[in-house]
Amino acid sequence: MPIHLVPQPVHTVPAQGQSGADSLGGDAYAYGQVVDDEPATPRFAGLRLVHAALRRDLARLPNALRLLQPDEDDKGEALLRHWNFITAMLTCHHEQQDTRLWPIVRRFAPELRLLLNWLEDDHHNLDHSFTRVTTLVRIASRDTGSAWPVAYAMEDLAARLETHLRIEERQLLPRMERVIADGSRLGGLGELLDLLRLADGPGVADALAWLLEGVEPALVERLLAECDDDVARNWPHWHATYQRCTSPLWGPVDGPVGGAGSGTGAGYGLGPGPGFGGLGSVAD
Template structure:
């Protein structure tokens, strides 16, 4: 993977629904540890679950929808490669230094990142074809579902075998694996801008958690966030409907 390129519930992944209890006025909101990693994992699961169905619904002549799905797929793929660079170049070396017993696992994860990147590149070619040919959407949708299952195995290994150890390696206020670090990686890599990345990462996250994460960003982000969120929802709604329609579908 070129260096400049750096899209079962996860442990402590920001909730995708209502909170289990309300926070009292005297309680301080808790920071989300390794928020950059956990938000990417949740967003990847979310979109890889709904992209195949959105693809299957494309009808002949819906070229604009096909093009929009291809753009979103390319965005997801770019976010994935940037996520991998955040891990391979910024996080894994530190973990390897302070927890040398994890080096074999880290080496396997890095190698699997390369394999996943190649798999996503191959599926991108298929999605490009399906976006222009409604007759091919079903097999391509199955290919995305197979890839999602392959990625799920990787994510579970990180979450179950690595994140608990990382909590003992890094202090609670460490920037390693944070949302702000991920946004820095995207900026350096020339990846998606803060507005698009943040709206994608926080799509469907519990409002209280969103408020906390946005508050941890700089003043410009906090000021523009409502506009970024509304723009993202307006642009993606044609792909899979509005949040209200998802609630109805899930009932």
């Protein structure tokens, strides 16, 4: 990415004051601030969880494809379902950024407009690249003779995505912390789950199990505390179903939440919302 697209000077945050009984005197709020306490979870947890899950799965999918045997039709179908799932999650992630986050950042940090324009263009390019690789994965899931070249294509795409994610994390998220206040739901896990409920894509249960794989149990509890009661109540069942459905693909899961080699939410129909695997629901 050309360096001139990355703004260098640090600007002060546009603020909006409060008046009346709830005023904090001369203090000013950044966009969306509702409290001045320290956040219970990392800032922009929804974005960061998506980034971590994409990195995790794009690191292990190529090798899983290389190890696919000619008589493992079920595993080939599972790999294809999983690829389709992460592609759908990436699309939803890009929509969250382009339609909800970037307009606010543009308004309150206009010096970032060139960078945001580049990121939006790259979102479209990445979406098209994932669509092209999907065609290759569909072939390789049925013809193991093509698995190795398709695995290399996955790795090339993962390297390209890594560049994009690093630019967001190193150049944009620090600025967003000054524009979007601590108490805002923007970029958080709750907002992401709300968007998934409205979208024609992965279900909330599938997405949540995928996002929280490998996360420390204490942090999982804090993240669930920010979700609605239905999510918190159903989480143990969703997580157990997730582990059961993904163990044939990635191996058994060690630990209370998941670790290396544990499963991914490849559209397994864990709960309300469209699933891709037809492997049951929370009622099963």
